[in-house]
Amino acid sequence: MTKAYRYTILGAVIMTATCLLSCSNESPFISEGDGVLKMNTEVRSDINIVTRGTIAGYEDKYLEDNLVVYIENSKGVIRKYLGYDQIPEAISLPVGTYVVEGWTGDSVSASFDKKFFRGYHKDVKVDAGSNEMSLKLDIANVVVQVDPQSLQQGISDLKVTFYHSRDKLEFGENEIKEEKRGYFMMPNDDTNLSFTIEGKNALGEPFTKTGEIENVERAHLYNMKLTSEPVVNTTGGGLIKLVIEDIPVIEEKFEILPGPYFKATYGQDALDLERQISSTSDPKDFKDVKIRALAYENMEELKIKFDSKILTQIQELENVSETNLMEPNKPNSWNNDNIQLMIEDKENEKSSISGNADIKVVEAWITIKAEFFNKLQANDSEYVIEFQARDKRGYVGLATLKIANSESALADPILSEEAPNENKSPMAILSNSAELNLTLLDDKVQDFGVLYRESGSEGDYNKVSALGNQNTLSTRATGKQYTVKLTGLKENTTYEYKVYADNFIETGSRTFTTESHFEIPNSSMEIWDSYSAKTLLGNKTVIYPGNTGHDNTFWDSGNEGAATANMTLTDKSTTMIGKGTYSACLQSKSALGMIAAGNIFIGQYVETDGTNGVLSLGREYNGSHPSNVKVMANYRPGSSVKIMSGNESYVPDGFAKGKDHGQIYVALTTGPIEIRTNPQKRHLFNQEEEEVVAYGEVTFEGVDFGPDGELAELKIPLFYKENAKTKKATHLIVVCSASKYGDFFSGSPGSTFYLDDFELEYGDIQWQ
Numbered sequence: 001m002t003k004a005y006r007y008t009i010l011g012a013v014i015m016t017a018t019c020l021l022s023c024s025n026e027s028p029f030i031s032e033g034d035g036v037l038k039m040n041t042e043v044r045s046d047i048n049i050v051t052r053g054t055i056a057g058y059e060d061k062y063l064e065d066n067l068v069v070y071i072e073n074s075k076g077v078i079r080k081y082l083g084y085d086q087i088p089e090a091i092s093l094p095v096g097t098y099v100v101e102g103w104t105g106d107s108v109s110a111s112f113d114k115k116f117f118r119g120y121h122k123d124v125k126v127d128a129g130s131n132e133m134s135l136k137l138d139i140a141n142v143v144v145q146v147d148p149q150s151l152q153q154g155i156s157d158l159k160v161t162f163y164h165s166r167d168k169l170e171f172g173e174n175e176i177k178e179e180k181r182g183y184f185m186m187p188n189d190d191t192n193l194s195f196t197i198e199g200k201n202a203l204g205e206p207f208t209k210t211g212e213i214e215n216v217e218r219a220h221l222y223n224m225k226l227t228s229e230p231v232v233n234t235t236g237g238g239l240i241k242l243v244i245e246d247i248p249v250i251e252e253k254f255e256i257l258p259g260p261y262f263k264a265t266y267g268q269d270a271l272d273l274e275r276q277i278s279s280t281s282d283p284k285d286f287k288d289v290k291i292r293a294l295a296y297e298n299m300e301e302l303k304i305k306f307d308s309k310i311l312t313q314i315q316e317l318e319n320v321s322e323t324n325l326m327e328p329n330k331p332n333s334w335n336n337d338n339i340q341l342m343i344e345d346k347e348n349e350k351s352s353i354s355g356n357a358d359i360k361v362v363e364a365w366i367t368i369k370a371e372f373f374n375k376l377q378a379n380d381s382e383y384v385i386e387f388q389a390r391d392k393r394g395y396v397g398l399a400t401l402k403i404a405n406s407e408s409a410l411a412d413p414i415l416s417e418e419a420p421n422e423n424k425s426p427m428a429i430l431s432n433s434a435e436l437n438l439t440l441l442d443d444k445v446q447d448f449g450v451l452y453r454e455s456g457s458e459g460d461y462n463k464v465s466a467l468g469n470q471n472t473l474s475t476r477a478t479g480k481q482y483t484v485k486l487t488g489l490k491e492n493t494t495y496e497y498k499v500y501a502d503n504f505i506e507t508g509s510r511t512f513t514t515e516s517h518f519e520i521p522n523s524s525m526e527i528w529d530s531y532s533a534k535t536l537l538g539n540k541t542v543i544y545p546g547n548t549g550h551d552n553t554f555w556d557s558g559n560e561g562a563a564t565a566n567m568t569l570t571d572k573s574t575t576m577i578g579k580g581t582y583s584a585c586l587q588s589k590s591a592l593g594m595i596a597a598g599n600i601f602i603g604q605y606v607e608t609d610g611t612n613g614v615l616s617l618g619r620e621y622n623g624s625h626p627s628n629v630k631v632m633a634n635y636r637p638g639s640s641v642k643i644m645s646g647n648e649s650y651v652p653d654g655f656a657k658g659k660d661h662g663q664i665y666v667a668l669t670t671g672p673i674e675i676r677t678n679p680q681k682r683h684l685f686n687q688e689e690e691e692v693v694a695y696g697e698v699t700f701e702g703v704d705f706g707p708d709g710e711l712a713e714l715k716i717p718l719f720y721k722e723n724a725k726t727k728k729a730t731h732l733i734v735v736c737s738a739s740k741y742g743d744f745f746s747g748s749p750g751s752t753f754y755l756d757d758f759e760l761e762y763g764d765i766q767w768q
Contacts, residue, residue: 519620573754
């Protein structure tokens with residue numbers, strides 16, 4: 001049913017409106033734009049009766065504030081939001097198919113009150129135009145409970161303990177009486193939940209019973225009931241019978257609904273709520289302004305407040321300033337035709353959230369006629385009208401309408417934004433370039449952009465226009481915000497910048513600092529040392545590139561694993577060198593019927609698992625964004641390729657008939673990556689893993705590299721993944737192998753790789 005109330009209050013024309021959003025930036029009410037996704041979030045729990053907006057055990061907004069949402073496609077994660085308020089009301093996405101995943105709550109091993117909710121939706125299609133979806137977050141816990149009737153079965157001192165490999169929960173008589181529920185997050189390798197029942201039977205004799213609930217599922221309640229049945233035996237007493245009920249617990253839903261939200265139109269056009277409306281002509285030519293307030297469930301308060309400059313001119317408003325328009329009959333005292341109010345109370349109508357037909361939406365339209373603004377006297381400063389809406393939950397939405405009717409009252413035509421945050425936008429400020437954001441507020445501006453120079457210098461500013469310049473990137477969805485790219489910058493240098501628009505120049509300035517280049521430790525392979533390692537053949541001396549102690553070395557090799565066979569695969573060499581005295585020489589050798597690949601890598605050899613190695617790839621570095629890795633190299637592949645039996649499927653067809661393959665690969669990651677070659681525990685490097693933000697490789701497929709007896713320059717480009725725009729790399733990985741398939745103990749004895757003078761180079765970024 002729809003109830004409509006119409007009130008006349010006062011009237012006017014407007015030039016500029018600014019809307020401050022409510023405590024939530026999200027709203028399902030916006031429908032403009034192409035290729036956008038609007039998302040509603042439901043958190044569903046095991047609570048039989050739930051008040052919309054709350055879940056037992058959680059304070060208001062806790063679940064909203066701790067909500068994490070990922071949106072990804074085949075290229076990886078392209079959107080990440082932390083907190084419900086940070087999810088854009090309309091998410092701009094290229095047309096395509098996506099996976100949307102979210103979670104909230106507390107992921108703890110075991111708790112009586114902490115719960116974890118998770119949702120996963122794949123094949124979410126985004127077409128051109130507006131798209132809607134509901135992200136349902138189901139409880140992800142295994143839930144347990146002991147039925148209170150168990151205390152009436154002649155059992156005393158009852159205690160039930162549920163547990164898995166990481167934690168436990170104890171249900172004493174108090175917890176059982178209070179019908180407490182326990183919430184478990186199951187470890188990946190645990191499928192069963194164990195329990196121990198302790199107590200005394202009717203004869204006062206202690207007993208203990210243990211068991212397992214097999215193949216437990218999340219979002220299921222396992223209700224334990226203890227009953228006693230008479231039984232004849234030599235000791236008397238009774239037999240304890242155990243019944244465990246498996247009950248799906250998803251019964252009710254918890255909906256995260258946004259607070260009140262304001263929108264506006266100016267004449268027939270949508271009003272950008274980031275700018276003024278203005279008219280400086282004589283006579284004035286303002287248009288009608290409609291302010292639209294929307295709220296879920298209810299709107300307990302809707303206030304309008306006029307500034308003192310308006311009140312001195314329009315006496316009728318003096319008694320109604322900051323009036324709550326939702327009070328019964330209050331607006332009827334406003335009989336001026338220049339401002340009108342209409343409120344629609346939509347009950348049991350399908351809302352704009354897909355699949356929800358029972359959500360009431362309250363809409364209020366405040367129309368201010370052009371005549372109202374036209375008759376305001378010209379003023380050197382802007383006029384302001386403020387709006388405030390509040391719903392029953394206490395959520396507040398604000399909007400401010402700004403009106404300029406003189407040249408001096410006009411706002412700046414352009415605004416600069418803070419320099420991008422390196423953790424939120426790590427690709428924005430690089431060592432030799434920077435992408436800066438600005439907002440254009442005046443469509444009549446002919447030229448606008450950024451002025452910049454080194455901070456503290458007295459020199460002239462460099463000027464980069466945002467129009468007709470190859471440095472201009474794309475406009476954002478609003479059409480008013482731009483990203484301007486500055487190039488040719490110096491590394492590790494602070495710059496100051498300001499925006500300009502025609503003859504206007506921003507008064508103050510902001511700063512940003514470019515990234516520092518990273519110098520790879522021991523890049524010239526000049527430093528070598530050794531350590532003693534325990535092997536199957538006793539303690540062995542192992543050579544490694546470095547001298548900071550093996551636990552702290554930046555570079556390492558597989559020499560410790562080869563020491564089991566009394567071999568050294570990687571060592572310093574003077575045969576072919578670059579700038580210094582030594583280079584690294586990697587040689588593949590045959591041992592125990594297998595090929596051991598000569599290798600060197602950034603990271604650490606952790607241990608030997610039988611005849612297999614365990615490595616930790618990657619060392620911390622400064623998070624910068626190199627374009628490629630340069631190295632001096634010479635490679636000669638061996639022939640007579642050997643493939644270890646059972647590993648034929650891991651190497652390409654024809655490999656055994658040709659020459660060996662040498663390889664170097666480089667990666668930037670968000671943490672170290674563990675490598676295991678043991679077939680039962682195998683985990684090898686995969687460039688598609690989530691931790692990888694950039695990757696590059698070169699493979700010599702049975703061919704030589706470099707002239708005989710000389711090193712040659714080799715460059716390996718890095719290609720950045722889409723997730724590099726939101727993830728800052730913390731680790732650098734470089735892996736070099738004389739036999740690419742050495743992880744599978746396959747290759748050729750005699751393959752030799754000389755390497756020297758590693759260097760990160762910085763230039764234009766390439767995308768995967």
